[in-house]
Amino acid sequence: MIKVPPRIAESHVRAGVRQLCAAFDDSYWRALDAEHAYPKEFVEALTRAGYLSVLIPREYGGGGLDLAAGCAVMEEVNRSGGNGGACHAQMYTMGTLLRHGSAEQKRRYLPRIASGELRLQAFGVTEPDAGTDTTSLRTTAVRHGGHYIVNGNKIWISRVEHSDLMLLLARTTPLPDVRKRGDGLSVFIVDLHEAVGHGLTVRPIRTMLNHSTTELFFENVRVPAENLIGIEGQGFRYILDGMNAERILIAAECVGDGRWFIARAVARAKQREVFSRPIGANQGVQFPIARAYANVEAADLMRIRATELFDRGEPCGVQANTAKLLAAEASWEAANACMQTFGGCGFAAEYDIERKFRETRLYQVAPISTNLILTYLAEHALGLPRSY
Numbered sequence: 001m002i003k004v005p006p007r008i009a010e011s012h013v014r015a016g017v018r019q020l021c022a023a024f025d026d027s028y029w030r031a032l033d034a035e036h037a038y039p040k041e042f043v044e045a046l047t048r049a050g051y052l053s054v055l056i057p058r059e060y061g062g063g064g065l066d067l068a069a070g071c072a073v074m075e076e077v078n079r080s081g082g083n084g085g086a087c088h089a090q091m092y093t094m095g096t097l098l099r100h101g102s103a104e105q106k107r108r109y110l111p112r113i114a115s116g117e118l119r120l121q122a123f124g125v126t127e128p129d130a131g132t133d134t135t136s137l138r139t140t141a142v143r144h145g146g147h148y149i150v151n152g153n154k155i156w157i158s159r160v161e162h163s164d165l166m167l168l169l170a171r172t173t174p175l176p177d178v179r180k181r182g183d184g185l186s187v188f189i190v191d192l193h194e195a196v197g198h199g200l201t202v203r204p205i206r207t208m209l210n211h212s213t214t215e216l217f218f219e220n221v222r223v224p225a226e227n228l229i230g231i232e233g234q235g236f237r238y239i240l241d242g243m244n245a246e247r248i249l250i251a252a253e254c255v256g257d258g259r260w261f262i263a264r265a266v267a268r269a270k271q272r273e274v275f276s277r278p279i280g281a282n283q284g285v286q287f288p289i290a291r292a293y294a295n296v297e298a299a300d301l302m303r304i305r306a307t308e309l310f311d312r313g314e315p316c317g318v319q320a321n322t323a324k325l326l327a328a329e330a331s332w333e334a335a336n337a338c339m340q341t342f343g344g345c346g347f348a349a350e351y352d353i354e355r356k357f358r359e360t361r362l363y364q365v366a367p368i369s370t371n372l373i374l375t376y377l378a379e380h381a382l383g384l385p386r387s388y
């Protein structure tokens with residue numbers, strides 16, 4: 001087999017995704033946004049073309065590429081005006097299965113995820129009383145013979161209605177009985193077709209953006225014991241293990257958004273004439289766009305640095321978190337610069353600025369809030385005391 005150098009693979013993937021996204025233009029995403037509908041055709045096309053399985057090893061039918069290629073996919077989706085939030089979770093949830101799943105679990109699920117037969121798009125961690133403070137989560141999974149019985153409540157669990165499988169984090173040992181708060185949590189693969197209607201109730205939550213997210217209620221949901229990933233009680237570590245990839249992929253989406261906003265702002269600044277000349281001839285219009293451009297490019301350099309370390313298997317927590325922080329801030333800055341450049345038209349749905357503006361705001365809060373990244377950097381990069 002010819003070994004494709006990573007750089008070539010990345011640019012090849014980038015060009016392919018760009019071409020695929022061209023068939024899903026502004027009007028496609030705008031119509032879905034108005035209806036709060038899932039981009040079914042887009043996710044199917046991306047899956048069929050193999051782009052959502054670039055990180056799955058070839059032996060399981062995936063692309064066998066590195067994280068740089070995954071970032072190229074997510075950046076290009078957002079850069080095209082789309083929203084990677086509809087399908088990005090598969091890239092990072094799959095890593096938990098790949099790194100910690102048994103040989104049998106990998107054989108059972110990965111080839112079917114790679115082929116698109118199964119979707120692993122749902123990731124159940126957050127709870128109403130345990131958002132940022134994950135180890136306080138109260139959903140329990142208690143072993144009874146060949147099953148775990150799950151009870152509890154999750155919130156903001158996205159894409160459940162459009163996924164076949166969900167990774168679930170639940171407490172298997174009560175908090176008072178563990179030495180460290182992160183102990184006693186376990187990860188399960190939940191077959192959503194088996195669970196929904198058999199103890200699992202899904203309540204959609206309407207949000208300010210088109211993001212299919214839900215609240216989940218578990219009442220004696222039976223999960224086969226063979227669906228436990230890795231060792232019981234070690235699940236929190238497995239989830240933390242996947243965080244760097246998640247941060248880096250999200251940073252790539254933010255960079256994609258930032259570049260989209262800047263391209264739109266520049267085009268508008270050149271074309272729109274006020275006082276008989278293009279508004280882009282004014283420094284007051286140019287400078288915010290130029291500043292946002294500089295910050296998006298800088299964030300992308302940090303994203304590239306984090307990706308390189310990740311792909312070499314080196315520690316990259318500080319770089320991955322820094323990349324996510326800078327990229328989320330840069331995309332938000334670019335969104336504001338673009339909104340201002342469009343003036344009143346920025347508020348009209350037909351220009352798509354307000355839609356992307358709402359979408360890119362989410363990255364300040366989810367999947368990890370900016371403050372929590374700052375706490376990580378204060379502790380791990382600067383050696384300051386843990387503040388929470």
Ligand SMILES: Cc1cc2nc3c(=O)[nH]c(=O)nc-3n(C[C@H](O)[C@H](O)[C@H](O)COP(=O)(O)OP(=O)(O)OC[C@H]3O[C@@H](n4cnc5c(N)ncnc54)[C@H](O)[C@@H]3O)c2cc1C
Nearest residue numbers: 123124125126131132156157158211213366367369371388
């Ligand atoms: C649209 C959407 C989709 C989501 N999808 C998923 C999903 O698929 N799966 C999933 O598990 N979760 C999901 N989430 C949840 C998301 O990860 C959480 O919203 C996020 O982690 C913040 O948790 P919280 O909302 O409970 O905020 P809280 O924990 O209540 O925090 C509120 C604010 O206080 C700040 N804060 C809290 N503690 C500290 C501290 N010690 N120091 C400084 N600041 C602090 C936070 O930074 C935040 O800004 C989603 C959320 C949204 C809105």
